[in-house]
Amino acid sequence: EVQLVESGGGLVQPGGSLRLSCAASGFTVSSHYMSWVRQAPGKGLEWVSVIYSVGNTYYADSVKGRFTISRDSSKNTVFLQMNSLRAEDTAVYFCARHYDYLNYLDYWGQGNLVTVSS
Amino acid sequence: EIVMTQSPLSLSVTPGEPASISCRSSQNLLHSNGYKYVDWYLQKPGQSPQIVIYLGSNRASGVPDRFSGSGSGTDFTLRVSRVEAEDVGVYYCMQALQTPYTFGQGTKLEIK
Numbered sequence: 756e757v758q759l760v761e762s763g764g765g766l767v768q769p770g771g772s773l774r775l776s777c778a779a780s781g782f783t784v785s786s787h788y789m790s791w792v793r794q795a796p797g798k799g800l801e802w803v804s805v806i807y808s809v810g811n812t813y814y815a816d817s818v819k820g821r822f823t824i825s826r827d828s829s830k831n832t833v834f835l836q837m838n839s840l841r842a843e844d845t846a847v848y849f850c851a852r853h854y855d856y857l858n859y860l861d862y863w864g865q866g867n868l869v870t871v872s873s
Numbered sequence: 874e875i876v877m878t879q880s881p882l883s884l885s886v887t888p889g890e891p892a893s894i895s896c897r898s899s900q901n902l903l904h905s906n907g908y909k910y911v912d913w914y915l916q917k918p919g920q921s922p923q924i925v926i927y928l929g930s931n932r933a934s935g936v937p938d939r940f941s942g943s944g945s946g947t948d949f950t951l952r953v954s955r956v957e958a959e960d961v962g963v964y965y966c967m968q969a970l971q972t973p974y975t976f977g978q979g980t981k982l983e984i985k
Contacts, residue, residue, distance in 0.1 A: 790974070792922075799979040800914075800922065800965055805972060813972035816874070849921055858969040859912040860926035866921055 758782035759850050759864035767840055775835040777864055779849030785828045788853035790860065791835050793846035803848070804835065805855045818844075840871045875900045875968050879977035887985045892953040896966035902929075908945075910970035913942055913951045919960040926951060926963070927940035936947045958984055 763775040777789070789802040804814045804824040812824050823836040833850055847866040854861040886892045886941055902911050909929035911912040914922040924933040924941035929949060937953040953960055966977040 781938045799963070800916070800967075802967070802974040802976060805974070815973045834935070853969075854927070857928060858910060859933075860914070860922070860967075861923055861924055861933070863921040863923070 757862045759862055760851065761848065761850055761864045761867035764848065764869045765869035768873050769841060769871055771840050771871070772836070772838045772842065773869060775837065775848055775850075775869070777833040777835075777859065779831050779833070779852070782829050782852070783828070784826050784833050784852075787855070788858065789824075789826065789833045790851050790853060791824065791833075792849045792860075792863075793844075794849070794866070795843070795846045798846075801846075805853075806833065810873070834868055837869070840869075841848055842871050845869060845871045874973055875951075875971065875975050876931045877945065877961060877968055877975050877977040878891055879964075879966060879980050881980060881985070882978060885895045885983045885985050886953075886956045888954050890981060892956050893980075894951045894964055894966075896944075896949045896977050898947045898952070898968055900970075902949075902968050902970050903924075903946040904970060909944065909949075910968055911944065912947050912967050912969060914967060916958075916960050916965065920962075922965065926982070953982075956982070957985070 758780045760778045806824045821839045826833045832871040850864045851860040852862040878897045913926040916922040930942045963979040
């Protein structure tokens with residue numbers, strides 16, 4: 756059974772850093788594209804970043820230069836390192852798996868809340 | 874960046890009646906491989922999003938056949954033939970043709 760479990764969220768001050776983890780089971784993260792998607796309180800979905808199976812990484816303009824996506828195949832886990840956090844980064848962060856070359860997001864985690872506030 | 878524009882932003886439907894949501898993209902989402910890289914997701918209250926329709930017109934596993942998707946390169950539609958109470962939530966279109974991937978604003982479906 757495919758499962759994605761996020762962790763690492765919490766309260767952080769503006770300018771601070773946080774690392775989110777997405778532990779996968781039931782499949783191998785290095786064989787799939789993996790994305791992070793966020794949702795600010797009461798708002799819609801915003802795609803944040805993707806890591807391709809070959810290792811390429813891409814980001815939304817709103818986080819480029821501040822966030823870094825990576826994976827650890829030995830732990831079957833995807834990470835999102837978030838630096839220079841701003842109040843507008845406050846959101847629930849979901850990790851999600853892409854279904855092969857068809858690219859749609861077929862499995863999602865439960866979400867992890869990140870709050871940026873002083 | 875490809876902009877995805879949904880309409881309407883909210884919808885109130887009587888059970889058993891049809892519903893239709895439109896999604897327009899600022900660029901053609903037809904890939905050279907013949908696939909249209911637009912997907913539809915439903916986020917039910919308090920839940921993570923779930924896939925409903927992929928590649929424009931393919932129902933995801935377990936999705937009732939009252940859901941259908943259609944469209945051309947830039948104009949796409951999600952239809953629910955007979956709305957049921959379990960269909961409430963926010964529907965999002967998303968383009969997965971090129972990064973940055975982008976979502977529409979979302980359409981909230983409520984039951985009258």
